[in-house]
Amino acid sequence: MSESFGERVRSALHARGPLCVGIDPHAALLDSWGLSGDARGVREFGLRTVEAAAGRVSIVKPQVSFFERFGSQGIAALEDVLAAARAAGLLVIADAKRGDIGSTMDDYARAWLTPGSSLEADALTVNPFLGVGALDGAFALAAQHGKGLFVLAATSNPEAAALQRSTNLAGATVSASIMSEVSARNAEASLAGEWGSFGFVIGATVAWDEAGISSFTPQAPILAPGFGAQGATPADLRPRFGAMADAVIASESRSILSAGPGDLADVVAARAAEYLEVAGV
């Protein structure tokens, strides 16, 4: 049995701090990097970002849609990027936000989390709209292979509030219910004194009280987009996440990637150092 994903994240955060470099080959960025707007361009963009991230941060997060945009060729490019990242010792979170039921969901999990799959990553972001229970096959498959899942819980985009803050009969918000259901699935890890492998996506600028959510146990990683271009800074990490700050993976994309390929490694190193200072690991 391989080390659990939760424990691998704990070590990764301890080693190089919370910064996670998003691999987002957005059309405008491809253009400013002087790369073509096609599968060749996203491949090159991804490989250069991996090179800049390796040894400077522990975690990268490729955004799947920017590769899927170019069909099977874009997905083949992503496979190369995933392989390069894992070969460089980076933990890879595939940001695909997949969500479905039963055997359909299971095949998404198999695609992204089976050792030896061409799309193998260390963790996958998933969407709980069909119920946390619909993800149980994916939880089981992830646990079996030492992989992780990040369940969308509370996002910071304004359009999401109405749905995610709707309440059940007991008065819990959708976000809170998801976190409690997923936490129950981390209970086994807790008994072993480990971090859970099933984490959450919680936007860096989400107001926890407004979202109806609060600190949770067992400890499990929080993937927090919204640092950088969306407004949160390294200094916000502790005030915003309080007791949970040590579990935060702070994801930045555009703010770092806009440096361009030449300066990317330096920008990554400098930004990682800023986070390390406040993270106090």
Added chain:
Amino acid sequence: MSESFGERVRSALHARGPLCVGIDPHAALLDSWGLSGDARGVREFGLRTVEAAAGRVSIVKPQVSFFERFGSQGIAALEDVLAAARAAGLLVIADAKRGDIGSTMDDYARAWLTPGSSLEADALTVNPFLGVGALDGAFALAAQHGKGLFVLAATSNPEAAALQRSTNLAGATVSASIMSEVSARNAEASLAGEWGSFGFVIGATVAWDEAGISSFTPQAPILAPGFGAQGATPADLRPRFGAMADAVIASESRSILSAGPGDLADVVAARAAEYLEVAGV
């Protein structure tokens, strides 16, 4: 400006009735069809299903996860299946349940709905967990190209009820809110006396009153999985969907596909005739 997706669905249902053949190359089905459990197998499975569906039904729905399972090669197989289906005059709904925000969501929409994209389909299923407003770029892109979206609204899997029946401050369920927000985006079609191009995924076995949903306007297509293996029959179409029955796309997969490649065309034809009888178009 091409004919709208909503109008194309209306014509399609009128021409050959509500049956939609799901293209679900599940591992067990590949095996029973004597096909290999790899990209070659899913390609062959998809092409044979398209052949059996062409001229017998109007609509097919490939389930993306079963192709994505095999990475870029599986996606390349899906591209061949999508192209074959569209060349055969079938309306193709890519069942990918994508959902994200901003430019990330836009690129999913571009991948599946841009004319000339290798993954071009006629419509895409999408997940509204990040808010219906987060899909606005996708709505705009679909409208521009005469394409459609099916927004997950009320699914019949038991794990989904707690989330989808949570309520907002006005007492509307998540499902009802989604339907009202999406319907507002069909308003323009309504003025033109057309069907909306932004439809809903509503399970065939969902109890509408329990889900807190009711008949909606403007008219827009309802993609209804749950016919066949999951228990609903052609005779259930009118009792279950009432006034909305004429807008239902009844999706069946396993119940038809388990016939095997040899008998598939006959089974599709027979089942389509059963639906036509009750649909009364």
